[in-house]
Amino acid sequence: MNFTEVLISPILSEKSVTMKDTQNRYCFRVNPKANKTEIKKAIETLFKVTVKAVRTANMPGKLHKVGRHEGYRSDWKKAMVTVKAGQKIDVTDLPK
Numbered sequence: 001m002n003f004t005e006v007l008i009s010p011i012l013s014e015k016s017v018t019m020k021d022t023q024n025r026y027c028f029r030v031n032p033k034a035n036k037t038e039i040k041k042a043i044e045t046l047f048k049v050t051v052k053a054v055r056t057a058n059m060p061g062k063l064h065k066v067g068r069h070e071g072y073r074s075d076w077k078k079a080m081v082t083v084k085a086g087q088k089i090d091v092t093d094l095p096k
Contacts (some may be wrong), residue, residue, distance in 0.1 A: 004041040006034045010091035011078065025082045026089050032058070032077040039079050043089075050084040 010016075011027035019025040026079035028040055036054040042049050057080075083089060 001031065001034060001038055002041040003045050006031050006038050007046070012091070019080070020086050023082065024085060025080050026091065028079045028081065030056070030079045031090075032075065034077070034079075035077075039081065040087075043081050047089045049087045049089060051081055052084055053082040055082075080096040 008029040008031060011029055013027075014083075016027040019027065028039075028043075034042075036056060039054050039056070040051045043049065057078045059073045059076050059078055064071055064073050081089075
C-alpha cells in the first residue's frame, strides 16, 4: 500500500488538539486495511519524525437519518500516533 493511501485525513477535534499539546499524540483517519507497521512507516516517511507508538481503533458507522429514510455511515479506522518528545507534526502538510 502506498504511503499516501494509508493516511486519509487528520482528526482535528478538541480532544485531539489537547492530546497533541499534552501527550505529543496525533490522531489520523486511516485506511481500514492499514496495519500499525504501515501507519508508522507512512508517518515517519511523510513527516520526517520518529514514531514511538501507534494505537488503532475501528470506529463503527453511525446511524444517519434524513426525513423518513435512514442508513449507516461507513465504518472507519482511527490511529493515534505518539511522536518522540521535541518533535512536531504539521497536520496541514498532509499530501493529497
